[in-house]
Structure formats: C-alpha cells, structure tokens
Amino acid sequence: MYAYDEIDRAIVSERVDEFRDQVRRRLSGELTEDEFKSLRLMNGVYLQLHAYMFRVAIPYGTLSSAQLRKLAHVARTYDRGYGHFTTRQNIQFNWIALKDLPDALADLAEVGIHAMQTSGNCTRNVTADQWAGVVPGEIEDARVWAEILRQHTALHPEFSFLPRKFKFAITASDHDRAAIKIHDVGLRLRKNDAGETGFEVLVGGGLGRSPFIGKTIKPFVRGRDILSYVEAILRVYNQYGRRDNIYKARIKILVHELGIDKFAAEVEEEWKQIAEGPLTLDDEMIEDIRARFIYPDYAKLSDSPEELTKAKADPAFAMWLDNSAAPHKQPGYAIVTLSLKPVGGPPGDATAEQMDAIADLADKYSFGEIRVGHEQNLALPHVAKRDLPALWAALDKIGVATPNINHVSDIIACPGLDYCSLANARSIPIAQELSRRFADPATGRLIGRLHINISGCINACGHHHVGHIGILGVEKNDQEVYQITIGGRADEEAKLGELIGPAVPYDQVADVIEDIVEAYLALRERPEELFVDTVKRLGVEPFKERVYATR
Secondary structure: OEOOOHHHHHHHHHHHHHHHHHHHHHHHOOOOHHHHHHHHHOOOEEEOOOOEEEEEEOHHHEEEHHHHHHHHHHHHHHOOOEEEEOOOOEEEEOOOOHHHHHHHHHHHHOOOOOOOOOOOOOEOOOEEOOOOOOOOOOOOOHHHHHHHHHHHHOOOHHHOOOOOOEOEEEEOOOOOOOOHHHOOEEEEEEEOOOOOEEEEEEEOOEOOOOOEOOEEEEEEEEHHHHHHHHHHHHHHHHHHOOOOOHHHOOHHHHHHHHOHHHHHHHHHHHHHOOOOOOOOOOHHHHHHHHHOEOOOOOOOOOOOOHHHHHHOOOHHHHHHHHHHEEEOOOOOEEEEEEOOOOOOOOOOEEEHHHHHHHHHHHHHHOOOEEEEOOOOOEEEEEEEHHHHHHHHHHHHHOOOOOOOOOOOOOOEEOOHHHOOOOOOOOOHHHHHHHHHHOOOHHHHHHHOOOOEEEEOOOOOOOOHHHOOEEEEEEEEOOEEEEEEEEOOEOOOOOEOOEEOOOOEEHHHHHHHHHHHHHHHHHHOOOOOOOHHHHHHHHOOHHHHHHHHOOO
8 A cells, every 4th residue: 555645635635625615616606517617627526417426536546445435435425325436446426416525525535535637638547457566477566656657747737738638557567457558658567688677658549439559659768767758748749639629639649640650759859858857766766655655564374275275165165266366476365356247237336335345354354455457346455365265255245256257247337328428328237238148157157258348439438449349339310229349358469349240229239249159159269269369360250140140
C-alpha cells in the first residue's frame, strides 16, 4: 500500500470544499447546468440517463480495507447499496443525488479517496497490472512508477484541458494484464543491457469510434527520463491535437494522421528541450516514492501446506483453486481473484455488504489490501496458501467465489442503455443471459480461456474491439441490433477483432454466441488450443458459416 502524505490529504480536502461551494451554487440556480458541467466533470460527476453518476478513482487499482469499507458506506448511505467497478480501476455510483455528492466526497476524503481526473479532458486515473508487486517474474513493482506519474499529472496546469481525455497504463510483466496497447500511452518496464530500469513507450492506442492498437514510439527510455519523455508526448498532443472535432481529438488520430515516425520526430524534438531539466528523476526521488509503499511482513510458510492438500479432496474447492488462485512471488502465498460475475448478475457490481465483507476478509487473510482489475474483478494479493480453504468458504457465502475467472462467463460489460445516456443498446441483460447459458463450471473448463466483451455504443467502454468475442450494440430503425467480432485480444499480443457478418437482433445474440462457441469446440485442433488461436489459424469464415447458415 502507498502511504499518502500531508500534501495529498490537503489537496483532496481543498477539492471537497471547492466542490461543495460549486454544488451549492448549482442548486441555488447561480450556475446553469452548462456552467456547472466543466466543474462537475473535474470531480467525476456525469449526468447519465436517470441521474448523476459519480466516478471515484482507485489509482493503479490498489485499495486498503478501510478504503473499501468507505466505498461500501457511500453505496449504502447515498446510493442504492452497490457500486460498479470499471475496466479502468475506478468505481461508479449511479444514483447519488446532487445535494449528497459533496458529503460523499468528504467521506471518501477521510481515507484518501477522491474523484479527481476520472472525467474531463485531462490525464485520467493511471492504471496498472492489478498483480503488480506480487506476481512472479515482473521487473519490479509497476505501481511505484504509476504513483510517480499520478503525482506529476494530477492537476497539471498544462494538461488539465487537453484536446480530449488521456489515459496511461503500466505493466512490468511479460503477460500484459493492464491492456497497455489500447491506451493513449502504454508503458512496459524493461531492463537494458546495462541493467538500467526503463520503459518501452507505446503511443496512440485506443478504442471507440476509431480503434487503434498502440505503436512503440521508443523502445527504451531510462526510468530517470520517463517524466520528461511523457511530458514531451503530452506537449506535442496538446499543441497539434484536434480541438475542432470531438471524434478526431484523441491522440490516436493525431498519431494515425501524422504517422508514427513523424509523431516520434516531433516528440524527440520537444524532448531535447526538457530532457536534462528539472523533470529528470534522481535515485533519491524514486526511492522516496518507493519507500512510501508498505509491503507485508510475510511469514516463512510451506508452499504445500497440509490444510491445502486435504481441502483439494473437495471437487468444488479444487475447481475454484485451479481457476481463482495464482502464483505469488513469495513462497507459501497466492494471489486470489474474486469473481464479480455471478450467474445472472450484472458484471462488475458489488453490494455494500459484499464490500464490507471483503474488507474484513482482506484484514484477516491479505494484510488489509485489495486490488481492482481491468477485468472488473477484485483480488486479494497476499493470501497464505494454508488459508485458502477457509477463504474460499467465506467468499462463497458472499457470492464472489464463482469459479469462472477468464472463462466464457467472466464477461466485461459497460452499463449500456440501462444507465448511460450515450448508449444505443443494452449490455447488462445480454451479459446476464450469457452467464446463465454458460453457468456450468465444467462447461467453462471445457471451453477454456475465452473473453466476451460487450459495449452498448460505439464509445466502447466495454472494450468490445479486443474481446475474444466482441459484442457491440447499435441502433437500426429504432431497434437494438448487435455486431459480433471475434479474434480480438487486449494482452501483449493485442489485436482488434474482425466482424463476422451482419448485425443480429437483441433476442438472437445469446444464440449466436452459443453457435460461435460450439463451432470453436468442433474446430480446435486440441483441447489446449485457445479460442483466439483457433480464430487466428482459421480466420472468421468457418464461424461465419456456422452463425449465418440458418439465419
């Protein structure tokens, strides 16, 4: 966990006071909704379909148990008893009344949580691998660098009014759980031949109306230079990014129109002017941030405890263990992912009661720490293997032990037309129906790793472009219809999915997905061949033939 200092606390407290006055003026009529819009967006407040939506930042996905309890308190006190975890390691509350928002923000400030940079044309919440600091094989804890970026970009006067929103993601592992290639800037920690820590820098990724996979702009930037190099990228974007057309304002469009070589040259020229200036990080500065991360005092434990060996005799526990527990860099410990994708439930939602219970379990079994993942699930990052049977029983009681992590029912979905004023179609009901159709854990194991992503509009908040199976809801002749893509992925081999054919009506989507899955099971060469590998080998035609043969 990162220990915030007095400066952080003062900034958050001052923002609460400012926002309270802004809300007072809006409620009194001193500010119109148009005048209030830019102010509320700076504090994570959107005007959605039915009410204001409040988006709260969880920097690089790390929460303390006290912070999770406070989120539960906000859900219970000001909302309808639940929150929705997003693909960018935020949490959203959909029903808070405007008059209550300052109090909710003040309550969150007590535990160091805020909503700055969760909306608006600024640098957004910096995201990272949810297993950072605990997963074997990583270069180092990517959250240290995410925090350095967070501090530098938070309320940065030059980058608070960019042409459009701007998103960073960081990973330090070979396997990319942070989806860095679909972000405006993606950073992958590397070591050069001299043993220096640095970054491969990717730029121009993003989904939405015009999806692009990020391109490497520089193979290696030393850690000490990362702030100045990122600043150079942002300066070029701020100068040349389109402000006359919201649909062409993202940096991905600028990179595409200039070309990566021309864009890189512009950045390099800008960087020359600041590379050796005050943004250069010395070792002392880096170590000061690193020292603020408090790591558990791990015990020396057996990697094969007797408690775990005995519990594996229970098939239900063994299935959950195989699906939800991952290796930890510390012997005797495991990383445990908690599924927020119950059968028939809205993906990514957690009730106040569940959040309170998870906070208690984090205190008991994970040194008081919780992580939020890109896939809209939670994780306990420091669980002793001897405690896994007891933890599983406790998680099962509160409904977050569904053994479907990375399986077909572990669906990413945006709120869609049930909540969002921008949506054209529903997302949540389709995810719920698919989770019911693929509810059998044995079916999930048979199918293997398969990610379904659903978006209710072209803005792609459900990241449908990079789902192994992507579902995009659109409106046609006042009807909800859905385009289906296959073969996408968001990891280190990121790729955009390919459209398999004409859009299908709402009531046929689940049938189409079943057809695609059945085609995969018939076409794969061996049980170990993943869905995306089968699509890569054969292309979309065999799947298209199966889906449209009887339609």
